[in-house]
Amino acid sequence: MKPLYIYNSLTKKKEEFKPVNPDFVGLYVCGPTVYNDVHLGNCRSFTSFDVVYRYLMYKGYNVRYVRNITDAGHLVGDADIGAEDKMAKTAKALKLEPMEVAHKYTVGFHEMMQKFNNLPPSIEPRATGHITEQIKMVQDILANGYAYEVDGSIYFDTVKFAQEKDVYGQLSGRKLDDMLAESRELKNQGEKRNPADFAIWIKAEDNTLQKWDSPWGEGFPGWHLECSVMSTKYLGSEFDIHGGGEDLKFPHHENEIAQNCGACGTVPVKYWMHADMLLGNGRKMSKTPDPITGKSNSVMPEELFSGNNEMLSKAFSPMVVRFFMLQAHYRSTLDLSDNALLAAEKGYMRLMEAYHTLQSLAHEKKTNPNDEDQQINEALNNAILDMDDDFNTPKALSRLFTLVNKINSFKSGHLDIHSISEETLERMKKLFHDFIFVIFGLLDETQTSSSGSGDTLNGLMDLILDIRKESRVKKDWTTSDLIRDKLKELSIQVKDGKEGTTWMVDK
């Protein structure tokens, strides 16, 4: 296996990936809090990690991919000063049971992941399904002296932890002293001994909707706890990769590390990966309304698929959006705009068309050695090296497009197919397929080829194009152009080539 390099947010360096247990990979990704519909920004980061998951498997690793569903304990604001629970807020607003809210948005989330062709994780644990384990971890942390109880709530003692373990702040690049100095006068620290402390178990009020019995009375777990608990439970106290959005780095992931370390003394994750944000109007796409404009800049996936959004000139299909995301590196911000999506759509169609063309190329086993052969193999090799270099999908995609050019040239006869060996052609067919469908996870949304049989549309198109062919032979341009123009109106593009006419459904 060729080495894989991953940029590790913890060390801020690219490092060679070496799994804790050879051939097995534990991958944990922070999932959604199911109190609201997923927006496109969420989809981007889940798609980024879907490619990571796919590529690890493609390399031959046996991957256990755990992605949680947060359905409890996620607060808006500070726990100690009476903040609102996200689940409860929605439940009250919609007059639903919290479990109903969770279910509704979990179903919606799954549907959306499917539309984007993201593979389901191996395990998708829920916070509410792991209350016992969370209580146990709170107890462990208490037993190790890194937490304290105040009136039925348990707080993580960040200051003590930071003093005793040289771990806190490493991931987010924060110094606890700085944090203390600046936040001293700003915040109401309530029950906490220190503003940097955070709740790991929160005492329930009378009107709290989701609450469980614990040694400290009725309450519910703190937000960061579920990830610590569930990653440990399913992947062990030390596992390979933990992914999430850049915005989760602090405080969520930093606190996660603190909890794990506070409970069992070890740092949980070898490689931290953070996906950068999707931008809308130059700003992070967020469900939370902008405090100045009062408007959310988030684009909902449905709006994209329907075109029902003022930013968009038309509808875009999920695979076009996926392609659009693949054209940027996961660690870069990505700017969504109508123009960019339009460009992605063209590129996606071109790639898919070339894929079909490639599959139809035949070789007569006679070879005139040429450097085309070498160029093609080089592009294929490089595409793999690009993926090995921190999952560089845009670069790998660019290699594919150099092949698109070759493929079209072979078809049109500008290049002789026999300037490459049969092995190279077969290798290109195989890898081109693998990249598009297996690694990038794209689906073929194009309707093509008159070669397909049995299909009504294909049959009709064969018939129509036959009639058109007849009229062209008779130089009846009026009829042939009428057919072409009317089909165009129906979004079917007719393409006359040297070896006959093909067609495709335009987006």
Next chain:
RNA sequence: GGUCGGUUGGCCGAGCGGUUAGGCAGAGGUCUGCAAAACCUCGUACAGCGGUUCAAAUCCGCUACCGACCUCCA
């Protein structure tokens, strides 16, 4: 205010010391009955200023602008 990151041609985006991706749009050409598609050719972009170097979009410094995190967000 603190911490971190970004600024690449008309747009989106790779590259992160020398060989100057890719997609889209644009110009010219080939092909075509005409188009479209495809193919060929073209555009010399790296925020500004200074420095290091034989060599900088890439390293260092300063300035400007933008953003993320520091409250909840993927």
